Amino acid sequence: MKILIPTPLRQYADKQAAIDINGATVGEALGNLTSRYGDLRKHLYTDDGKLRAFVNVYVNDEDIRYLSKEQTPVKQGDTIAIVPSIAGGVFVDCVIE
């Protein structure tokens, strides 16, 4: 299935906007995604492995928090969307890591 990568995170996923990934659940699919693109991991997950609170994940149009969170099953044809909070296009001249 497809995982849609939001603009702020594309730099960590080889600049791609959508990536084909397999997985039986959202958690598995995201795990496969972050295995392939290691830099994405810290932007999606805290050090203790929890999805960051300012990043929401949707299967098709439904927030996984209202489904079965990372246990939400996914199948071919589903779209997983990663949607972080955004607040502007300010040109801030500093790399904050």
Place this chain on the structure above:
Amino acid sequence: MAVDNKITLNNDEVLRYSRHLIMPEVGMEGQLKLKAAKVLTIGAGGLGSPLAMYLAAAGVGTIGVVDFDVVDFTNLQRQIIHGTSDVGRKKLDSAAETLKEINPFVDVRKFELRLSSDNALELFREFDIVVDGTDNFPTRYLVNDACVLTGKPNVYGSIFRFEGQASVLATPQGPCYRCWYPEPPPPGLVPSCAEGGVLGILPGLVGVIQATETVKLILGKGDPLIGRVLLVDALGMKFRELKLRKDPNCPVCGPNRTITRLIDYQQFCGIRGEEAPVTTTVPEMTVEELKRRLDAKEDLFVLDVREPHEYQICNLNGYLLPLGDLPKRVHELDSSREIVAHCRSGVRSAKAVDFLRQAGFKKVKNLAGGILAWADKIDPKMPKY
């Protein structure tokens, strides 16, 4: 909202709004609702510009504008409420003038202030709807909480580069911003500046979506984006819709709310006071010294850690090695040579110098103020960006 029976349209207004009046979805009744409405727009910038202009054109009777900033050349690429001759003026004055020119029947109320926990509640109470066109997380959460606490809908729009989001939050039955994003991103995970910038037309697209939603709320017509988020991808010209649910455990709009007053939003977002510039901890070279040494043909290696598209705007003939690539390309640099690293304003290059020193480079300095300082002090013909 109830219409004051004393509100009427004069003949000039009837002519002005004729294209609304002949439409059953608006009609005289709807136009009077627009005239009676009081909308507060936070920010007269990228989002605020188009949305305030369209609200004025539509005949919203009272438009409040909150902004404390001054018009800058770099704003003109997207903040169309301001023009070239407005550079240097207060955004509020420039915006109010434009709105009155579009529609002199609008009562434009200016609020030259930084929205804060001290002034938000009192301000919001004077209006019916709040439209959020701000550009930072602390204000987003402040506006949201103040809208929930005062019972005013928050017509939300936000953008980043070429993507946008729009929704109508903080309605009694609908979700609020905290239902959607309970916590802000820590400042440490904000994308890098080289990835910043914004497609000028994008806030135009999203701002007018916000204006549309505002008008729909006033008219009570159509399906507003309550419980829904519209995601806009301008490059792909794709629009996606996501469901947004009201969180039963939301601390500010849920039945067991714990937040009943406005908080310190800077602290909530992890920003404590001014961020200390990184430049103070690495060895520096001034642009004057660089100029002197280059003119004297000294053996100095100029390292440019900006992005390729920035190099095309202006450069010092430096060796281009973007900061993000430094770890894997550091072997291209000769640590026996004296290196001066620069970026646009000196912040990214300070990080580069820090990295190189930790990698064992002993003769590396940061160009204080970056290429902007060079354009200021050494070569005024160099473009600034």
